[in-house]
Amino acid sequence: MASIDDESSFEDPAEALRLIEREQANLERELTPDPRLMYWPWGLAWLIGSGLLFLRYGPDGRVFVDMPGWLPLLIMSSLMIIAGITTGIVGSRSSRQVSGPSSRQGAMYGFAWSVGFTSFSVVFARLTRAIPDELMGILWGGGMVALVGALYMAGAAIWTDRDMFVLGAWISGVNVVGVLLGPGWHSLLVAIAGGGGLLIAGLVGWWRLR
Structure with missing residues (x-):
């Protein structure tokens, strides 16, 4: 039976290092959620939803x-x-592939998204009758966008993801500026700067992950 020289594959330290780096990259791709699925649903929601709000409730009525x-x-x-x-x-789903604290963090973070938006929807639905029509977009749009920005920054703190933190800060800044400018302008800013920014972020993140 022919013997196999186990050390032959590791005679070149540089090749061994490249092998380790490739395996680390493959593992990261398997465990990291697809950025398109994390960002594009929000980008489309804001681009379409806020765009319609702008067309119906534009600046100055x-x-x-x-x-x-x-x-x-x-x-x-x-x-x-x-x-x-x-x-x-x-x-x-991404957190299920790992065990320990990281798995629990991912599961709780994912649960926070679902619960947060369900809760906000219930609260805003109760306030709808007391809010003038022209301010509905500020209530729903401003509140939901604020929650998204905060959750992105919280997720960045959990996984020390600088890009996610910058995105959350950008979303929060766009939201604040839009709310200060008033109805119409808020919808336009969220649709273009918010929704468009999320679509680009998802594409860039997916490209980097590849």
């Missing part, structure tokens, strides 16, 4: 597209709830 006032709010809130649940599921 201008109506660019005449549609029922409840329609853009219903679409935006539905898309945000779907995005929140999707993010929670993706985060939870």
Whole structure:
């Protein structure tokens, strides 16, 4: 029986190091959630939902597209709830591949997304009748966007992910500026700077992960 020289594969330290780096990269790809699934649902929700809000409730009360006032709010809130649940599921599934504290952190973080947006939706639904129509977008959009920014920064603190923290800070800043500018402008900023930024972040993250 021919003998196999186990040391022949490791005669070149540089090759051994490259092998270790490749395996580490493969493991990271397996354990890291797909950035497209983490960011694109939100990007699409904001681009579509806030875009419709801008067309219905534009700056200074201008109506660019005449549609029922409840329609853009219903679409935006539905898309945000779907995005929140999707993010929670993706985060939870990724955490199942590891054990220990990291697994628990991922599961709790994913659960926080789902519970947070469900809770916000219930609270905002109760306040809808007391809020003027022109401020509905600020209530729903501003509140939900604020929650997303905070959750991204919290996730960045858990996994020491600088890119995620920067994204969360960017989203929070865009939201604050939009709320200060008022109805119409908030929807436009969230749709373009928020939704567009998330779509780009998902694409860049996926490319880096590859």
